[in-house]
Amino acid sequence: MLELRPNCEHCNIDLSPDATTAMICSFECTFCRNCVEKHLSNVCPNCGGGFTLRPIRPSRNWNNQNDLHHHPAIESRTHKPVNLEYHRKFSAPIVKIKPQDR
Ligand SMILES: [Zn+2]
Numbered sequence: 281m282l283e284l285r286p287n288c289e290h291c292n293i294d295l296s297p298d299a300t301t302a303m304i305c306s307f308e309c310t311f312c313r314n315c316v317e318k319h320l321s322n323v324c325p326n327c328g329g330g331f332t333l334r335p336i337r338p339s340r341n342w343n344n345q346n347d348l349h350h351h352p353a354i355e356s357r358t359h360k361p362v363n364l365e366y367h368r369k370f371s372a373p374i375v376k377i378k379p380q381d382r
């Protein structure tokens with residue numbers, strides 16, 4: 281199940297479960313949209329993959345308790361600010377390749 285992480289790994293801003301600005305890579309590395317676009321150039325610093333908007337888990341029990349109340353966000357924060365100078369070099373060859381071709 282997708283881990284709903286409570287903050288941006290880089291800038292540490294809060295990302296509530298209903299945030300429309302939370303982005304994830306396929307490994308659930310979680311960043312805010314601002315960091316993904318302005319600092320990371322859509323290259324995950326951990327895996328090199330691209331990001332997509334994190335889906336919103338329903339807050340209501342529409343079906344079978346598949347909702348936020350029964351499966352809440354995790355509480356532990358991952359805050360590992362990216363070394364932006366390193367990331368520029370790391371991402372330079374990757375950013376030219378579309379995420380689906382990486
Ligand atoms: Zn951020």
Ligand SMILES: [Zn+2]
Pocket residue numbers: 305306307308309324325326327328329
């Ligand atoms: Zn990643």
